[in-house]
Amino acid sequence: MMNFADDNFELNEIQKLEGHTDRVWSVAWKPATGVDGVPAVVSSCSGDKTVRIWEQSPATGYFQCKAVLEETHTRTVRSCTWSPSGKLLATASFDSTTAIWEYVGGDFECVSTLEGHENEVKSVSWNASGTLLATCGRDKSVWIWEVLPHNEFECVSVLQGHTQDVKMVQWHPTVDILFSCSYDNTIKVWAEDGDSDDWHCAQTLGELNSGHTSTVWALSFNATGDKMVSCSDDLTTKIWATDIVQLQSGNGNAPWTHICTLSGYHDRTIFSVHWSREGIICSGSADNAIRLFVESEDGLVGGPTYKLLLKKEKAHDMDVNAVQWSSKENKRLASGSDDGSVKIWDLTTTSPGCF
């Protein structure tokens, strides 16, 4: 574990990846890359209707654009995410479809198209085992799809409950429980019924539960899955916790409770938040900055509190829409921005008193 108390931290820009001709909405590291001699791969998607795949060259260490996935989506590609094995890439688009891509014979091929949403699809997420996929969109619905053999996807449930468009869906990292956040200011927790294939809303985290007071844009879990962070247009990030033992006992109704609100740090909308395996929360926001937060040791009496570890001003020239830590190299971060670029960052430490 890093010693957050004694070290000085710096977020260093390793590389700026250029190629998209419109804003970058989302970035995703490919699992099981960047380790054991496998070159690191990161994908990005954009308002230019394309997805780009960037691969790190083993020789130079620099990322290069390896593929451009185009002529499939006809509108903005809002979100991209790799299946847990890294075999498939799912992309959600304003064209109302979700595309599934596979690397076949040296090329990325669209092997399946998921249709059903009435209009813009805004987010897509794989569950931990890669057997389920969730999508959400402006039609206020959340769809759960079962992954069948031969790249077949079957819709198993359409969840209505949000009263406005749904910005993001995210599966819990260990249990098959789904989370969605919305323009209606709430986060909803969805669990499977015990005796049937149906899904239901197990909990709504809204203003009455100390929740957000404006659009909730994103959420992310810590490594153990007992805590969740959410970010919002209300300029705050919030930390939520649950009883992980109860959750893993198969009870989707293990309640989530608000444990703290990080306010006063952001001046404009926070679009993205991601929790690293090492416990560092990263946020990307409309003030062009990237911020890192860690749990503070000072606040253990009244429950955990979080402190700002560092703020990288002018991380991009425009809004930061996406931040994601690499799951393998824990101190490596990717970000995507309205300025059309993707940036790769390394978090480094310099111990004080060491010259």
Place this chain on the structure above:
Amino acid sequence: MVSGLINANPTVYEKKERRARISPGDVDEYLVEPIDQQEIFDHIRDIKDPEHPYSLEELKVITEDAIEVDDKQSHVRVTFTPTVEHCSMATVIGLCLRVKLMRCLPPRYKVDIRVAPGTHATEAAVNKQLSDKERVAAALENPNIIDMVDECLAPSYECR
């Protein structure tokens, strides 16, 4: 006037005289001139109302005083006043203002567009929609909406 319009008989005001921005002898071509209230106003004053053949200036939907600019912070806020309280065109007007400034201002600029407090029945909802860039981006991929916006923007000056 055709009936069925939301505000069939709007009050039309006189246009302000257009001021020259800089006197010709004064120009220092190496000087980076800060963006001010007047420049922003000049960008948006001639935008046509979605319902009427009048400009937003003539209908007093926008005034120079309702523009706040901080060039150092690269921030501008435009507060507009719909002609009637229930004007369903408010989001279209807001979208036109946003698109025009998006096209004219340097990309470093953060633009906030909002309805003047107390002038619109669903003020909070309109403001929320106008500040959600994802919804704005989606709207601008809709050919019908972009046609409507372009029609309103047609009489206003091209950006430099």
